[in-house]
Amino acid sequence: MAKVLVVTSGKGGVGKTTTTAALGAALAKAGQSVVLVDFDVGLRNLDLVMGAERRVVFDLINVIQGDANLAQALIKDKRVDTLSLLPASQTRDKDALTPEGVAKVIADLSKKFDWVICDSPAGIERGAQMAMHHADMAVIVTNPEVSSVRDSDRIIGMLDSTTEKAKAGEKMEKFLLITRYDPQRAARGDMLGTDDVLEILSIPLLGIIPESADVLKASNVGAPVTIAEPDSAPARAYTEAARRLMGEKVEVTIPTERKGLFDWLFKRRVA
Amino acid sequence: MTFLSSIFKRRSSAPVARDRLQILLAHERIAVGDGKDDLLAKLHREIMEVIKRHVAVDQDKVQIKMDRGAQCSVLEIDVEVPGLTDRAENAKKD
Numbered sequence: 001m002a003k004v005l006v007v008t009s010g011k012g013g014v015g016k017t018t019t020t021a022a023l024g025a026a027l028a029k030a031g032q033s034v035v036l037v038d039f040d041v042g043l044r045n046l047d048l049v050m051g052a053e054r055r056v057v058f059d060l061i062n063v064i065q066g067d068a069n070l071a072q073a074l075i076k077d078k079r080v081d082t083l084s085l086l087p088a089s090q091t092r093d094k095d096a097l098t099p100e101g102v103a104k105v106i107a108d109l110s111k112k113f114d115w116v117i118c119d120s121p122a123g124i125e126r127g128a129q130m131a132m133h134h135a136d137m138a139v140i141v142t143n144p145e146v147s148s149v150r151d152s153d154r155i156i157g158m159l160d161s162t163t164e165k166a167k168a169g170e171k172m173e174k175f176l177l178i179t180r181y182d183p184q185r186a187a188r189g190d191m192l193g194t195d196d197v198l199e200i201l202s203i204p205l206l207g208i209i210p211e212s213a214d215v216l217k218a219s220n221v222g223a224p225v226t227i228a229e230p231d232s233a234p235a236r237a238y239t240e241a242a243r244r245l246m247g248e249k250v251e252v253t254i255p256t257e258r259k260g261l262f263d264w265l266f267k268r269r270v271a
Numbered sequence: 272m273t274f275l276s277s278i279f280k281r282r283s284s285a286p287v288a289r290d291r292l293q294i295l296l297a298h299e300r301i302a303v304g305d306g307k308d309d310l311l312a313k314l315h316r317e318i319m320e321v322i323k324r325h326v327a328v329d330q331d332k333v334q335i336k337m338d339r340g341a342q343c344s345v346l347e348i349d350v351e352v353p354g355l356t357d358r359a360e361n362a363k364k365d
C-alpha cells in the first residue's frame with residue numbers, strides 16, 4: 001500500500017512544484033516506485049519541470065472521466081525508470097475534479113506505487129482540497145516570510161479538519177519544508193529564522209532548501225534538481241529530506257554551495 | 272570566441288528553456304485558443320473511433336505515445352487487435 005503525500009502551502013510560488021519533482025525523483029533514485037500527480041488543473045507546470053511536456057497525451061481529468069485509463073495517461077520518466085507522472089489537464093475546468101473520481105484514481109495509483117505525491121495548486125479552493133483530501137502525509141512548503149507562514153498555518157488547520165484522515169479521527173503526518181532559504185540574509189537578521197518558523201507552526205522539520213540558481217537551471221532543462229544537478233546544495237537538501245520521509249534519521253543541515261578552486265578562478269556563468 | 276572561453280564556457284540552460292517553451296506554446300495556443308483539444312488529441316480520438324467501429328478493442332491494449340516537436344510531431348498509436356488473423360483467414364475462405 002502506497003504512502004499518499006500532498007505537497008501543499010496555501011501561498012503561491014513558494015516551491016511546491018519544484019519540491020514535488022525533486023523529492024519524487026530523490027525517492028525514485030533510492031529505489032522507491034513513485035508517481036507524481038499534478039492537481040493544478042488549468043495551470044499545470046509539473047510536466048514542464050519534469051521535462052515531459054512534449055509527451056502528454058492524457059491527463060488526470062481524462063482518467064476521471066473515463067476517456068483514458070491510468071496506464072495510458074501515466075508518463076514514465078526517461079531518466080529514472082521507477083518514476084512516473086500523471087499530468088493535470090490544461091484545458092479543462094477544475095470542477096471536473098470530482099471527489100469520487102479523485103478517490104478512485106488515488107486508490108488505483110496506491111496499488112501500483114510505493115509513493116503517490118500530489119502537487120497541490122496554490123490557494124485553499126477545490127483544487128487544493130482535492131489534492132490533500134486522500135493524503136496520509138503532508139509536506140508543507142514554507143518560505144521564511146510572514147505571509148507564507150500565515151498561509152501554512154491555515155493549510156495545517158485544513159489538513160487537520162477537512163481530510164479523510166482527519167474525518168476518520170486519525171492523525172495526519174505533517175512535515176515542514178522551508179525553501180528558498182538564504183543563509184546570508186538570515187545571518188544579517190533580515191529573514192525569519194528557521195527556529196522562528198518552527199516555533200510558530202510547531203510541526204516537525206523535514207528540511208531546509210537553500211535559495212539557489214541550480215533550481216532555475218534544472219527547470220530550464222526540464223529535470224528535477226535532484227536529477228539535473230545532484231551535487232548542488234538544493235539537491236543535497238532534497239535528497240536528505242527524501243531519506244527522512246523514508247524514515248531515516250538524518251540530522252537537518254543547510255547544505256551550502258561547494259566552491260572549488262576552479263570556481264574561484266573562473267567565476268561560474270549563471271544560467 | 273577565444274580558445275580559453277570556449278573551453279570554460281559552461282553549456283547554459285536558458286537557450287534550452289527558450290526552445291522548449293517555443294515548441295510547447297505553439298501547441299498550447301492552438302489548444303487553449305479555441306477551447307478545443309489540440310490537433311493531435313483530436314486525431315487520436317477520431318482514429319480510435321474508427322478502430323472501435325470495426326473491432327472491439329480493449330482500452331488496455333491501446334498504447335499511445337506522443338512527441339510534440341517544432342517541425343513535426345509524432346503520435347504513435349499501438350493497437351493490439353485480437354483475432355485479426357483468424358478473421359483475415361476466414362475472409363479468404365469466404
Ligand SMILES: Nc1ncnc2c1ncn2[C@@H]1O[C@H](COP(=O)(O)OP(=O)(O)OP(=O)(O)O)[C@@H](O)[C@H]1O
Pocket residue numbers: 009011012013014015016017018019040045120121122179180181209210211212213215216219234
Ligand atoms: N530553492 C529555490 N531556489 C531558487 N528558486 C526557487 C527555489 N525553489 C523554487 N524556486 C523558484 O520559485 C518559483 C516558484 O516555484 P514553484 O513553481 O515550484 O512554486 P509553486 O509553489 O509550485 O507555485 P504555484 O503556487 O504557482 O504552483 C520558480 O521559478 C522556481 O524555480
Ligand SMILES: [Mg+2]
Pocket residue numbers: 016017018040045119120121
Ligand atoms: Mg506549482
